[in-house]
Amino acid sequence: MSKVALITGAAQGIGRAIATKLAEDGFDIAIADLPFQEEVAAETIAAVEAAGHRAIFIGLNVADKANFDAAVDEAAEKLGGFDVLVNNAGIAQVKPVLEVTQEDLEKIYPINVYSVFYGIQAAARKFDELGVKGKIVNAASIAAIQGFPILGTYSTTKFAVRGLTQVAAQELAPKGHTVNAYAPGIVGTGMWELIDEELSKINGKPKGQNFKEQISGIALGRTSEPRDVAGVVSFLASENSDYVTGQVILVDGGMLYN
Numbered sequence: 454m455s456k457v458a459l460i461t462g463a464a465q466g467i468g469r470a471i472a473t474k475l476a477e478d479g480f481d482i483a484i485a486d487l488p489f490q491e492e493v494a495a496e497t498i499a500a501v502e503a504a505g506h507r508a509i510f511i512g513l514n515v516a517d518k519a520n521f522d523a524a525v526d527e528a529a530e531k532l533g534g535f536d537v538l539v540n541n542a543g544i545a546q547v548k549p550v551l552e553v554t555q556e557d558l559e560k561i562y563p564i565n566v567y568s569v570f571y572g573i574q575a576a577a578r579k580f581d582e583l584g585v586k587g588k589i590v591n592a593a594s595i596a597a598i599q600g601f602p603i604l605g606t607y608s609t610t611k612f613a614v615r616g617l618t619q620v621a622a623q624e625l626a627p628k629g630h631t632v633n634a635y636a637p638g639i640v641g642t643g644m645w646e647l648i649d650e651e652l653s654k655i656n657g658k659p660k661g662q663n664f665k666e667q668i669s670g671i672a673l674g675r676t677s678e679p680r681d682v683a684g685v686v687s688f689l690a691s692e693n694s695d696y697v698t699g700q701v702i703l704v705d706g707g708m709l710y711n
C-alpha cells in the first residue's frame with residue numbers, strides 16, 4: 454500500500470513539482486487547491502499518474518478550518534491513509550509598510566499563517582486516528598529568515614510560519630510526528646511573475662528584469678526551478694529525515710547563510 458501525501462497549492466508551481474517528486478518517491482497524492490484551479494491541476498494529476506501513482510483533486514480554501522479538516526478526511530478516505538501534509542499554498546503581497554491596508558493584512562494572514570495552524574491540527578488529528586507517525590512540511594521562504602523591503606506583509610507571515618514550525622515540532626514530538634519547513638529563494642513561478650510585475654510598477658524596470666537581476670545575489674548563479682525545492686521536500690517527507698524536526702531548510706542556491 455502506498456503512503457499518502459496531501460499537498461496544498463499543488464495545482465501549479467512549487468506544489469506541482471512537490472507532487473511529482475513525492476509520486477516518484479512512492480506516494481499517492483491529494484492535490485488540494487482552490488476549486489477554480491481544478492483544470493490547471495490536471496497537469497499535476499497527469500505527472501503523478503505518469504510516475505505510477507494515484508492522484509485526486511480536492512477543492513479547498515486553506516484559510517477555512519472546516520474546509521481543511523474535510524480535505525484531510527477526504528484524502529484519507531479516498532486514498533486509504535494519511536502520512537504527509539505539505540502546507541505549500543501561499544500568496545505574496547508587494548507594498549511598502551506605510552501603504553499596507555487592513556484589507557491587505559486580513560487577506561494574507563489567513564492564507565499564509567492561519568492555514569498552517571489548521572493544517573497542522575487536521576493532520577495531527579488524522580495521524581493519531583490512524584496510528585501513523587506523520588510528517589508535516591511547511592512552506593517558509595528566505596523572507597522567513599530575513600525581512601525584505603516592500604515584502605513586509607509576506608515576510609512577517611513567513612516569519613510566523615517559521616515560529617510555528619519550531620513550536621509544533623516540539624509539541625508533536627512526543628507522538629513521533631515531525632514538523633519542518635523549506636525556505637525557497639527566487640523560484641520562477643506565478644508568484645514571482647506577480648512580484649516582478651509589482652516591482653516594475655514601483656521602479657519602472659521592464660517585465661522580467663527584476664526577476665533576472667536577482668541572479669547576482671545567488672552564489673550558484675541561477676534562479677531556482679520548482680524541482681530544486683521539491684528535492685528538499687522529498688527528504689523532509691521521507692524516513693531519511695526521521696531525526697530532523699523543527700528545522701527550516703534554506704533552498705536558495707546560496708543567498709542567505711545561517
Ligand SMILES: NC(=O)c1ccc[n+]([C@@H]2O[C@H](COP(=O)([O-])OP(=O)(O)OC[C@H]3O[C@@H](n4cnc5c(N)ncnc54)[C@H](O)[C@@H]3O)[C@@H](O)[C@H]2O)c1
Pocket residue numbers: 461462463464465466467468485486487490513514515516541542543544545564592593594595636637638639640641642643644645
Ligand atoms: N516562488 C518563489 O520564489 C517562492 C519563494 C519562497 C517561498 N515560496 C512559497 O512557496 C509556496 C508556493 O509558491 P509558488 O511560487 O508555487 O506560488 P504559485 O502562486 O505558483 O502557487 C500557489 C498555489 O497556491 C494556491 N493557493 C493560493 N491561495 C490558496 C488558498 N486560499 N487555498 C488553497 N490554495 C491556494 C494557488 O491556487 C496556487 O496553485 C508559497 O507558500 C510561497 O510563499 C515561493
